[in-house]
Amino acid sequence: MAQAKEVHFSPMDSANGDKPLRKISEAFKDIANCINSQNQNPQQLELAPFSRACSLVSPLFRCLGIAFKFAEMDYVAKVNDLCETSKSISTLQSMMEKDIEANCVRKPGSHTRNLLRVKRGLDMVRILFEEIIVSEENSLKNPASKAYSEVFSPYHGWAVRKAVAAGMYALPTKAQLLQKLNEDEVSAKSEMQNYVAASTLVIVYIDRLFQSRELGIDW
Template structure:
Protein backbone atom coordinates (compact mmCIF):
# COMPACT_ATOMS: atom_id res chain seq x y z
CA UNK A 1 0.00 0.00 0.00
CA UNK A 2 1.38 3.38 -1.00
CA UNK A 3 1.70 6.30 1.35
CA UNK A 4 -1.83 7.50 1.96
CA UNK A 5 -0.98 11.01 0.84
CA UNK A 6 0.82 10.35 -2.46
CA UNK A 7 -1.50 12.56 -4.57
CA UNK A 8 -1.65 15.29 -1.92
CA UNK A 9 2.14 15.37 -1.55
CA UNK A 10 2.56 15.58 -5.33
CA UNK A 11 0.01 18.38 -5.66
CA UNK A 12 1.45 20.40 -2.77
CA UNK A 13 5.06 20.08 -3.92
CA UNK A 14 4.20 21.24 -7.44
CA UNK A 15 2.08 24.06 -6.05
CA UNK A 16 5.18 25.36 -4.26
CA UNK A 17 7.17 25.22 -7.51
CA UNK A 18 4.37 26.97 -9.43
CA UNK A 19 4.20 29.68 -6.76
CA UNK A 20 7.95 30.31 -7.11
CA UNK A 21 7.52 30.73 -10.87
CA UNK A 22 4.32 32.80 -10.69
CA UNK A 23 5.73 35.20 -8.09
CA UNK A 24 8.47 36.30 -10.48
CA UNK A 25 7.34 39.25 -12.68
CA UNK A 26 9.26 37.76 -15.60
CA UNK A 27 8.56 34.06 -15.22
CA UNK A 28 11.57 33.06 -17.29
CA UNK A 29 13.79 34.77 -14.73
CA UNK A 30 12.46 32.60 -11.91
CA UNK A 31 15.37 30.78 -10.30
CA UNK A 32 13.73 27.46 -9.64
CA UNK A 33 15.86 25.54 -7.17
CA UNK A 34 17.07 22.18 -8.40
CA UNK A 35 16.73 20.57 -4.95
CA UNK A 36 13.07 21.60 -4.59
CA UNK A 37 12.35 20.54 -8.17
CA UNK A 38 13.95 17.09 -7.85
CA UNK A 39 12.20 16.52 -4.53
CA UNK A 40 8.79 17.35 -6.07
CA UNK A 41 9.53 15.04 -9.00
CA UNK A 42 10.51 12.18 -6.69
CA UNK A 43 7.01 12.33 -5.17
CA UNK A 44 5.54 11.36 -8.56
CA UNK A 45 7.49 8.06 -8.70
CA UNK A 46 4.99 6.05 -6.57
CA UNK A 47 2.25 6.84 -9.06
CA UNK A 48 4.21 5.24 -11.91
CA UNK A 49 4.67 2.17 -9.70
CA UNK A 50 0.92 1.96 -9.15
CA UNK A 51 0.29 1.92 -12.91
CA UNK A 52 2.11 -1.39 -13.23
CA UNK A 53 3.86 -3.02 -16.17
CA UNK A 54 2.60 -0.63 -18.88
CA UNK A 55 4.65 2.18 -17.39
CA UNK A 56 7.54 0.16 -16.02
CA UNK A 57 9.83 1.70 -18.64
CA UNK A 58 8.70 5.17 -17.55
CA UNK A 59 9.18 4.39 -13.87
CA UNK A 60 12.73 3.06 -14.31
CA UNK A 61 13.75 5.84 -16.67
CA UNK A 62 12.07 8.58 -14.64
CA UNK A 63 13.44 7.45 -11.26
CA UNK A 64 17.03 7.19 -12.50
CA UNK A 65 16.89 10.66 -14.06
CA UNK A 66 15.27 12.26 -11.00
CA UNK A 67 18.02 10.64 -8.90
CA UNK A 68 20.62 12.25 -11.17
CA UNK A 69 19.03 15.70 -10.73
CA UNK A 70 18.82 15.21 -6.96
CA UNK A 71 22.52 14.33 -6.89
CA UNK A 72 23.34 17.36 -9.06
CA UNK A 73 21.38 19.61 -6.67
CA UNK A 74 24.06 19.03 -4.02
CA UNK A 75 26.42 21.25 -6.01
CA UNK A 76 24.10 23.19 -8.39
CA UNK A 77 21.56 25.63 -7.02
CA UNK A 78 19.06 26.28 -9.84
CA UNK A 79 17.78 24.77 -13.09
CA UNK A 80 19.09 27.65 -15.28
CA UNK A 81 22.58 27.37 -13.74
CA UNK A 82 22.58 23.61 -14.36
CA UNK A 83 21.62 24.03 -18.02
CA UNK A 84 24.13 26.82 -18.62
CA UNK A 85 26.86 24.59 -17.16
CA UNK A 86 25.99 21.82 -19.64
CA UNK A 87 25.95 24.31 -22.52
CA UNK A 88 29.40 25.52 -21.48
CA UNK A 89 30.67 21.94 -21.26
CA UNK A 90 29.09 21.24 -24.67
CA UNK A 91 27.34 18.11 -23.35
CA UNK A 92 23.65 19.09 -23.47
CA UNK A 93 22.56 16.26 -25.76
CA UNK A 94 24.96 13.66 -24.41
CA UNK A 95 23.31 10.65 -22.76
CA UNK A 96 23.35 11.19 -19.03
CA UNK A 97 23.73 14.97 -19.13
CA UNK A 98 21.67 16.79 -16.50
CA UNK A 99 19.91 18.88 -19.15
CA UNK A 100 18.94 15.82 -21.19
CA UNK A 101 17.69 14.16 -18.01
CA UNK A 102 15.68 17.28 -17.15
CA UNK A 103 13.90 17.08 -20.50
CA UNK A 104 13.01 13.41 -19.87
CA UNK A 105 11.80 14.14 -16.34
CA UNK A 106 9.67 17.00 -17.66
CA UNK A 107 7.94 14.51 -19.99
CA UNK A 108 7.16 12.28 -17.01
CA UNK A 109 5.54 15.20 -15.19
CA UNK A 110 3.63 16.08 -18.36
CA UNK A 111 2.45 12.50 -18.92
CA UNK A 112 0.97 12.38 -15.41
CA UNK A 113 -0.73 15.75 -15.99
CA UNK A 114 -2.33 14.52 -19.22
CA UNK A 115 -3.26 11.20 -17.57
CA UNK A 116 -5.05 13.04 -14.75
CA UNK A 117 -6.82 15.31 -17.26
CA UNK A 118 -8.03 12.23 -19.16
CA UNK A 119 -9.11 10.43 -15.98
CA UNK A 120 -11.10 13.47 -14.80
CA UNK A 121 -12.84 13.87 -18.16
CA UNK A 122 -13.69 10.18 -18.62
CA UNK A 123 -16.38 7.95 -17.21
CA UNK A 124 -16.08 4.31 -16.29
CA UNK A 125 -13.59 2.20 -14.43
CA UNK A 126 -11.01 1.50 -17.14
CA UNK A 127 -7.74 3.43 -17.27
CA UNK A 128 -6.76 2.02 -20.66
CA UNK A 129 -8.15 4.94 -22.67
CA UNK A 130 -6.79 7.74 -20.43
CA UNK A 131 -3.38 6.05 -20.16
CA UNK A 132 -3.19 5.31 -23.90
CA UNK A 133 -4.02 8.92 -24.77
CA UNK A 134 -1.46 10.27 -22.28
CA UNK A 135 1.23 7.95 -23.60
CA UNK A 136 0.41 8.74 -27.25
CA UNK A 137 0.52 12.49 -26.60
CA UNK A 138 3.67 12.73 -24.49
CA UNK A 139 5.96 9.71 -24.90
CA UNK A 140 5.10 7.89 -28.12
CA UNK A 141 6.67 10.46 -30.52
CA UNK A 142 10.09 9.77 -28.92
CA UNK A 143 9.86 5.99 -28.65
CA UNK A 144 10.78 3.37 -31.20
CA UNK A 145 8.38 0.70 -32.43
CA UNK A 146 9.49 -1.94 -29.90
CA UNK A 147 8.79 0.23 -26.86
CA UNK A 148 5.47 1.46 -28.26
CA UNK A 149 4.41 -2.15 -28.90
CA UNK A 150 5.42 -3.25 -25.38
CA UNK A 151 3.55 -0.34 -23.81
CA UNK A 152 0.48 -1.11 -25.91
CA UNK A 153 0.50 -4.69 -24.66
CA UNK A 154 1.01 -3.53 -21.08
CA UNK A 155 -2.07 -1.30 -21.25
CA UNK A 156 -4.20 -4.44 -20.81
CA UNK A 157 -2.58 -5.02 -17.40
CA UNK A 158 -3.35 -1.54 -16.04
CA UNK A 159 -5.21 -1.40 -12.73
CA UNK A 160 -8.80 -0.24 -12.91
CA UNK A 161 -9.61 3.25 -11.73
CA UNK A 162 -10.97 1.79 -8.47
CA UNK A 163 -7.82 -0.32 -7.96
CA UNK A 164 -5.57 2.70 -8.58
CA UNK A 165 -7.46 4.82 -6.06
CA UNK A 166 -7.31 1.95 -3.59
CA UNK A 167 -3.53 1.64 -4.04
CA UNK A 168 -3.23 5.37 -3.44
CA UNK A 169 -5.58 5.25 -0.43
CA UNK A 170 -7.92 7.76 -2.07
CA UNK A 171 -11.64 7.91 -2.63
CA UNK A 172 -13.11 9.38 -5.81
CA UNK A 173 -13.76 12.81 -4.28
CA UNK A 174 -10.34 13.34 -2.69
CA UNK A 175 -8.58 11.95 -5.76
CA UNK A 176 -10.39 14.36 -8.09
CA UNK A 177 -9.42 17.34 -5.92
CA UNK A 178 -5.74 16.37 -5.74
CA UNK A 179 -5.53 15.44 -9.44
CA UNK A 180 -6.98 18.84 -10.35
CA UNK A 181 -4.54 20.56 -7.98
CA UNK A 182 -1.63 18.73 -9.61
CA UNK A 183 -2.83 19.64 -13.12
CA UNK A 184 -3.09 23.33 -12.17
CA UNK A 185 0.36 23.39 -10.56
CA UNK A 186 2.28 21.17 -12.99
CA UNK A 187 1.16 23.29 -15.96
CA UNK A 188 3.26 26.39 -15.13
CA UNK A 189 6.26 24.19 -14.22
CA UNK A 190 6.15 22.42 -17.60
CA UNK A 191 5.84 25.75 -19.46
CA UNK A 192 8.75 27.19 -17.44
CA UNK A 193 11.03 24.26 -18.28
CA UNK A 194 10.08 24.35 -21.96
CA UNK A 195 10.90 28.06 -21.97
CA UNK A 196 14.35 27.44 -20.44
CA UNK A 197 15.12 25.13 -23.37
CA UNK A 198 13.60 27.40 -26.03
CA UNK A 199 15.35 30.54 -24.74
CA UNK A 200 18.68 28.74 -25.00
CA UNK A 201 17.89 27.56 -28.56
CA UNK A 202 18.09 23.96 -27.38
CA UNK A 203 14.66 22.87 -28.64
CA UNK A 204 12.42 20.41 -26.78
CA UNK A 205 11.81 17.72 -29.42
CA UNK A 206 14.80 15.45 -28.99
Protein backbone atom coordinates in the same frame (compact mmCIF):
# COMPACT_ATOMS: atom_id res chain seq x y z
CA MET B 1 11.98 30.21 -2.02
CA ALA B 2 9.59 27.81 -0.38
CA GLN B 3 11.04 24.35 -0.08
CA ALA B 4 9.04 21.37 -1.33
CA LYS B 5 8.60 18.81 1.40
CA GLU B 6 10.86 15.78 1.05
CA VAL B 7 8.71 12.74 1.63
CA HIS B 8 9.24 9.28 0.19
CA PHE B 9 6.50 6.71 -0.17
CA SER B 10 5.72 3.44 -1.85
CA PRO B 11 2.44 2.23 -3.32
CA MET B 12 1.80 0.35 -0.08
CA ASP B 13 1.89 3.45 2.11
CA SER B 14 -1.85 3.87 1.65
CA ALA B 15 -2.30 1.10 4.21
CA ASN B 16 -0.85 3.50 6.77
CA GLY B 17 -3.22 6.31 5.84
CA ASP B 18 -0.64 8.18 3.78
CA LYS B 19 -1.82 10.62 1.11
CA PRO B 20 0.77 10.46 -1.71
CA LEU B 21 -1.44 12.27 -4.19
CA ARG B 22 -1.85 15.19 -1.82
CA LYS B 23 1.91 15.35 -1.26
CA ILE B 24 2.47 15.48 -5.01
CA SER B 25 -0.08 18.25 -5.61
CA GLU B 26 1.18 20.31 -2.66
CA ALA B 27 4.80 20.00 -3.76
CA PHE B 28 4.01 21.18 -7.28
CA LYS B 29 1.83 24.01 -6.00
CA ASP B 30 4.90 25.14 -4.03
CA ILE B 31 7.00 25.09 -7.21
CA ALA B 32 4.30 26.90 -9.19
CA ASN B 33 4.02 29.54 -6.46
CA CYS B 34 7.77 30.08 -6.64
CA ILE B 35 7.51 30.64 -10.38
CA ASN B 36 4.61 33.06 -9.91
CA SER B 37 6.08 34.91 -6.95
CA GLN B 38 6.75 38.57 -7.65
CA ASN B 39 9.39 38.51 -4.94
CA GLN B 40 11.51 35.97 -6.81
CA ASN B 41 13.62 36.37 -9.92
CA PRO B 42 11.42 34.65 -12.52
CA GLN B 43 14.52 33.46 -14.35
CA GLN B 44 15.72 31.33 -11.44
CA LEU B 45 14.20 28.13 -10.08
CA GLU B 46 15.94 26.18 -7.36
CA LEU B 47 16.91 22.66 -8.36
CA ALA B 48 16.64 21.02 -4.92
CA PRO B 49 12.91 21.60 -4.25
CA PHE B 50 12.11 20.90 -7.90
CA SER B 51 13.89 17.56 -7.91
CA ARG B 52 12.31 16.58 -4.58
CA ALA B 53 8.85 17.35 -5.95
CA CYS B 54 9.62 15.23 -9.00
CA SER B 55 10.72 12.34 -6.78
CA LEU B 56 7.26 12.21 -5.23
CA VAL B 57 5.80 11.32 -8.63
CA SER B 58 7.98 8.23 -9.11
CA PRO B 59 5.70 5.70 -7.34
CA LEU B 60 2.78 6.67 -9.57
CA PHE B 61 4.50 4.94 -12.48
CA ARG B 62 4.96 1.87 -10.30
CA CYS B 63 1.24 1.89 -9.48
CA LEU B 64 0.44 1.76 -13.20
CA GLY B 65 2.21 -1.58 -13.59
CA ILE B 66 4.09 -3.14 -16.48
CA ALA B 67 2.76 -0.78 -19.17
CA PHE B 68 4.80 2.05 -17.71
CA LYS B 69 7.75 0.05 -16.38
CA PHE B 70 9.96 1.71 -18.98
CA ALA B 71 8.82 5.13 -17.75
CA GLU B 72 9.35 4.25 -14.11
CA MET B 73 12.92 3.05 -14.66
CA ASP B 74 13.87 5.96 -16.90
CA TYR B 75 12.12 8.62 -14.81
CA VAL B 76 13.48 7.41 -11.47
CA ALA B 77 17.06 7.27 -12.73
CA LYS B 78 16.91 10.77 -14.15
CA VAL B 79 15.19 12.27 -11.10
CA ASN B 80 17.87 10.70 -8.93
CA ASP B 81 20.50 12.41 -11.09
CA LEU B 82 18.80 15.79 -10.61
CA CYS B 83 18.53 15.21 -6.85
CA GLU B 84 22.23 14.41 -6.66
CA THR B 85 23.13 17.37 -8.90
CA SER B 86 21.15 19.72 -6.65
CA LYS B 87 23.78 19.16 -3.93
CA SER B 88 26.32 21.10 -5.98
CA ILE B 89 24.26 23.22 -8.41
CA SER B 90 21.61 25.56 -7.06
CA THR B 91 19.26 26.31 -9.97
CA LEU B 92 17.94 24.72 -13.15
CA GLN B 93 19.39 27.64 -15.09
CA SER B 94 22.90 27.15 -13.68
CA MET B 95 22.73 23.45 -14.43
CA MET B 96 21.79 24.08 -18.04
CA GLU B 97 24.45 26.77 -18.48
CA LYS B 98 27.16 24.39 -17.26
CA ASP B 99 26.07 21.76 -19.80
CA ILE B 100 25.98 24.35 -22.57
CA GLU B 101 29.51 25.48 -21.67
CA ALA B 102 30.68 21.86 -21.66
CA ASN B 103 28.95 21.25 -25.01
CA CYS B 104 27.24 18.15 -23.64
CA VAL B 105 23.57 19.14 -23.57
CA ARG B 106 22.37 16.34 -25.86
CA LYS B 107 24.78 13.67 -24.68
CA PRO B 108 23.27 10.72 -22.78
CA GLY B 109 23.61 11.34 -19.05
CA SER B 110 23.77 15.12 -19.26
CA HIS B 111 21.73 16.86 -16.58
CA THR B 112 19.91 19.00 -19.15
CA ARG B 113 18.94 15.93 -21.18
CA ASN B 114 17.72 14.27 -17.99
CA LEU B 115 15.66 17.35 -17.14
CA LEU B 116 13.92 17.14 -20.51
CA ARG B 117 13.07 13.47 -19.89
CA VAL B 118 11.79 14.22 -16.40
CA LYS B 119 9.61 17.00 -17.81
CA ARG B 120 8.02 14.48 -20.16
CA GLY B 121 7.24 12.22 -17.22
CA LEU B 122 5.49 15.11 -15.47
CA ASP B 123 3.59 15.88 -18.65
CA MET B 124 2.47 12.26 -19.05
CA VAL B 125 1.05 12.27 -15.52
CA ARG B 126 -0.66 15.62 -16.20
CA ILE B 127 -2.48 14.25 -19.25
CA LEU B 128 -3.31 11.01 -17.46
CA PHE B 129 -4.91 12.97 -14.61
CA GLU B 130 -6.80 15.22 -17.02
CA GLU B 131 -8.28 12.17 -18.71
CA ILE B 132 -9.12 10.40 -15.44
CA ILE B 133 -10.93 13.51 -14.19
CA VAL B 134 -13.31 13.63 -17.16
CA SER B 135 -13.70 9.87 -17.66
CA GLU B 136 -16.72 8.04 -16.29
CA GLU B 137 -15.11 4.66 -16.93
CA ASN B 138 -13.37 2.48 -14.36
CA SER B 139 -10.79 1.40 -16.93
CA LEU B 140 -7.57 3.41 -17.21
CA LYS B 141 -6.74 2.09 -20.67
CA ASN B 142 -8.01 5.10 -22.63
CA PRO B 143 -6.54 7.76 -20.29
CA ALA B 144 -3.18 5.98 -20.13
CA SER B 145 -3.11 5.32 -23.88
CA LYS B 146 -3.74 8.99 -24.67
CA ALA B 147 -1.09 10.14 -22.18
CA TYR B 148 1.46 7.74 -23.66
CA SER B 149 0.65 8.55 -27.28
CA GLU B 150 0.90 12.31 -26.75
CA VAL B 151 4.09 12.37 -24.70
CA PHE B 152 6.26 9.29 -25.17
CA SER B 153 5.16 7.51 -28.34
CA PRO B 154 6.82 9.98 -30.78
CA TYR B 155 10.22 9.16 -29.24
CA HIS B 156 9.87 5.38 -29.08
CA GLY B 157 10.53 2.71 -31.65
CA TRP B 158 8.03 0.11 -32.81
CA ALA B 159 9.10 -2.55 -30.28
CA VAL B 160 8.61 -0.28 -27.27
CA ARG B 161 5.27 1.02 -28.54
CA LYS B 162 4.07 -2.55 -29.05
CA ALA B 163 5.18 -3.59 -25.55
CA VAL B 164 3.41 -0.60 -24.01
CA ALA B 165 0.22 -1.36 -25.95
CA ALA B 166 0.26 -4.93 -24.63
CA GLY B 167 0.89 -3.70 -21.10
CA MET B 168 -2.17 -1.45 -21.22
CA TYR B 169 -4.32 -4.53 -20.64
CA ALA B 170 -2.60 -5.08 -17.29
CA LEU B 171 -3.32 -1.60 -15.93
CA PRO B 172 -5.11 -1.36 -12.59
CA THR B 173 -8.67 -0.08 -12.66
CA LYS B 174 -9.35 3.46 -11.52
CA ALA B 175 -10.81 2.07 -8.29
CA GLN B 176 -7.66 0.01 -7.67
CA LEU B 177 -5.42 3.02 -8.34
CA LEU B 178 -7.39 5.23 -5.95
CA GLN B 179 -7.21 2.51 -3.30
CA LYS B 180 -3.42 2.41 -3.67
CA LEU B 181 -3.35 6.20 -3.32
CA ASN B 182 -5.72 6.11 -0.31
CA GLU B 183 -8.22 8.43 -1.99
CA ASP B 184 -11.89 8.35 -2.87
CA GLU B 185 -13.03 9.65 -6.25
CA VAL B 186 -13.94 13.13 -5.01
CA SER B 187 -10.69 13.74 -3.13
CA ALA B 188 -8.61 12.21 -5.90
CA LYS B 189 -10.14 14.46 -8.56
CA SER B 190 -9.47 17.51 -6.40
CA GLU B 191 -5.79 16.62 -5.91
CA MET B 192 -5.41 15.65 -9.57
CA GLN B 193 -6.85 19.01 -10.64
CA ASN B 194 -4.40 20.76 -8.32
CA TYR B 195 -1.51 18.85 -9.88
CA VAL B 196 -2.73 19.54 -13.43
CA ALA B 197 -2.89 23.28 -12.77
CA ALA B 198 0.48 23.50 -11.02
CA SER B 199 2.37 21.13 -13.32
CA THR B 200 1.10 22.92 -16.43
CA LEU B 201 2.84 26.07 -15.23
CA VAL B 202 6.02 24.16 -14.35
CA ILE B 203 6.11 22.35 -17.71
CA VAL B 204 5.65 25.59 -19.66
CA TYR B 205 8.39 27.18 -17.55
CA ILE B 206 10.84 24.36 -18.36
CA ASP B 207 9.95 24.44 -22.06
CA ARG B 208 10.71 28.16 -22.11
CA LEU B 209 14.09 27.55 -20.48
CA PHE B 210 15.01 25.23 -23.34
CA GLN B 211 13.57 27.48 -26.03
CA SER B 212 15.20 30.62 -24.65
CA ARG B 213 18.56 28.90 -25.08
CA GLU B 214 17.64 27.59 -28.54
CA LEU B 215 18.05 24.01 -27.34
CA GLY B 216 14.71 22.74 -28.64
CA ILE B 217 12.46 20.30 -26.79
CA ASP B 218 11.83 17.60 -29.43
CA TRP B 219 14.89 15.41 -29.06
